[in-house]
Amino acid sequence: MRVDGLHSVFSESDDKSLLEHLESNNIEVHYHCREGYCGACRTKLNEGNVDYHIDPLAFIDDDEILPCCCKPTSDIDITLY
Amino acid sequence: MKYTTFNQESNDTMKEPMFFGSPVNVARYDQQKHPIFEKLIEKQISFFWRPEEVDVSKDRMDFQKLSDAERHIFTSNLKYQTLLDSVQGRSPNIAFLPIISIPELETWVETWSFFETIHSRSYTHILRNLFTDPSEIFDDIVVNEEIAKRATDISKYYDDLIFATQLWQTKGEGEHVVDGETHLITMRELKKKLYLCMNSVNALEAIRFYVSFACTFAFAERELMEGNSKIIRLIARDENIHLTSTQHVLNLWAKGKDDPEMAEIAAECHEEAKAIFLKAVQQEKEWAHYLFKNGSMLGLNEEILCQYVEYIANHRMAAIGMGQPFEIKSNPLPWMNNYLNSDNVQVAPQETEISSYLVGQIDSEVASDDFEAFEL
Numbered sequence: 001m002r003v004d005g006l007h008s009v010f011s012e013s014d015d016k017s018l019l020e021h022l023e024s025n026n027i028e029v030h031y032h033c034r035e036g037y038c039g040a041c042r043t044k045l046n047e048g049n050v051d052y053h054i055d056p057l058a059f060i061d062d063d064e065i066l067p068c069c070c071k072p073t074s075d076i077d078i079t080l081y
Numbered sequence: 082m083k084y085t086t087f088n089q090e091s092n093d094t095m096k097e098p099m100f101f102g103s104p105v106n107v108a109r110y111d112q113q114k115h116p117i118f119e120k121l122i123e124k125q126i127s128f129f130w131r132p133e134e135v136d137v138s139k140d141r142m143d144f145q146k147l148s149d150a151e152r153h154i155f156t157s158n159l160k161y162q163t164l165l166d167s168v169q170g171r172s173p174n175i176a177f178l179p180i181i182s183i184p185e186l187e188t189w190v191e192t193w194s195f196f197e198t199i200h201s202r203s204y205t206h207i208l209r210n211l212f213t214d215p216s217e218i219f220d221d222i223v224v225n226e227e228i229a230k231r232a233t234d235i236s237k238y239y240d241d242l243i244f245a246t247q248l249w250q251t252k253g254e255g256e257h258v259v260d261g262e263t264h265l266i267t268m269r270e271l272k273k274k275l276y277l278c279m280n281s282v283n284a285l286e287a288i289r290f291y292v293s294f295a296c297t298f299a300f301a302e303r304e305l306m307e308g309n310s311k312i313i314r315l316i317a318r319d320e321n322i323h324l325t326s327t328q329h330v331l332n333l334w335a336k337g338k339d340d341p342e343m344a345e346i347a348a349e350c351h352e353e354a355k356a357i358f359l360k361a362v363q364q365e366k367e368w369a370h371y372l373f374k375n376g377s378m379l380g381l382n383e384e385i386l387c388q389y390v391e392y393i394a395n396h397r398m399a400a401i402g403m404g405q406p407f408e409i410k411s412n413p414l415p416w417m418n419n420y421l422n423s424d425n426v427q428v429a430p431q432e433t434e435i436s437s438y439l440v441g442q443i444d445s446e447v448a449s450d451d452f453e454a455f456e457l
């Protein structure tokens with residue numbers, strides 16, 4: 001996947017959330033609840049798809065995702081705010 | 082239009098806007114125009130907690146150890162939060178319920194307000210433990226100038242909307258003279274007042290608690306006032322969900338997914354709404370200044386607190402299409418996240434799991450052999 005233009009590899013067997021994956025690669029993402037209801041981790045999804053393991057309750061636009069409660073299901077390209 | 086507690090005309094709530102449609106009649110949730118509010122209700126209820134479950138007794142000893150400057154910081158913040166929750170415990174009900182027209186939003190507002198009353202009760206729980214007579218603290222909330230300044234800005238948009246709604250519901254649209262003053266009541270004006278009020282509430286939930294939260298958690302980083310910190314974490318968790326709800330309302334309007342007239346008003350009043358948010362930011366910074374007037378506390382100072390307010394403001398303004406007006410790009414108080422994270426919130430010491438997962442989990446699957454011993 002690409003984060004702000006940089007490459008990073010998310011392995012499919014990984015049971016981490018996208019947020020945890022970014023953190024373990026030392027990429028700082030803003031967060032509070034880590035449970036999909038606060039919106040602090042709101043991130044722009046430029047390309048690709050994600051799957052939510054927790055229903056996202058926080059407001060996000062059509063081209064945005066909540067990394068704390070999803071995992072990529074394809075190659076993705078994201079921009080952090 | 083006169084308010085009725087049970088609108089006898091059958092109406093299709095799926096076609097009603099969130100506000101200013103026909104009054105709600107049946108409290109039904111089988112069909113929802115905006116299902117997000119039902120989801121927020123469920124989430125909020127799963128967070129249920131009682132202040133009395135949190136043991137604050139150790140805080141009394143800690144409080145004696147604090148410097149005078151630190152005590153000023155601690156009690157001032159509690160006063161300010163008491164003001165905020167006093168307003169929030171009643172105002173969404175009084176201002177919004179009479180004009181809401183879909184049941185899931187009506188129930189969300191009631192649920193939201195109810196949790197604000199838990200917050201209010203928790204301040205009495207904290208203060209009773211610290212002071213033999215906490216009445217001096219409560220009495221000061223109404224007379225303290227620094228708090229009064231904020232109270233005016235917080236309550237005025239609610240008061241305006243409530244007054245205009247009362248005129249409209251008793252006299253209808255038109256020009257009405259009350260106590261020698263003329264008020265023009267039109268649907269457009271009412272909706273504008275609603276829009277500005279929602280922005281003011283959104284700014285309150287987004288920004289107004291965070292200086293206080295930061296101080297509380299800075300004490301907790303030094304292992305001081307930890308009972309208080311536990312309560313504030315539960316409050317912060319609730320505030321985050323309240324903020325989510327106001328962000329949804331504002332975005333549903335702005336994106337034309339509800340009342341088309343509200344989309345026009347959102348565009349028309351964009352700058353005014355932004356000014357409301359920026360004023361709340363400014364007032365929070367002034368609050369930080371007031372808190373530290375007698376000296377700062379270990380781990381925090383005015384400058385870094387102001388940066389934190391700007392950092393939070395950037396994120397929360399961006400969420401409602403107001404851009405990121407401040408320079409700051411990275412979190413100046415990263416340890417705050419540990420306290421705002423749901424996983425670390427525990428209600429009672431004996432609980433080792435996340436309260437939101439424990440509460441309300443009732444197994445609805447009953448295996449047939451569970452009944453085998455019963456003879457009917």
Ligand code: FES
Pocket residue numbers: 030031032033034035036037038039040041042058066067068069
């Ligand atoms: S951290 Fe709260 S929604 Fe992702």
Ligand SMILES: [Fe+2]
Pocket residue numbers: 165166169196197200316320
């Ligand atoms: Fe509250």
Ligand SMILES: [Fe+2]
Pocket residue numbers: 169197286319320323
């Ligand atoms: Fe709140």
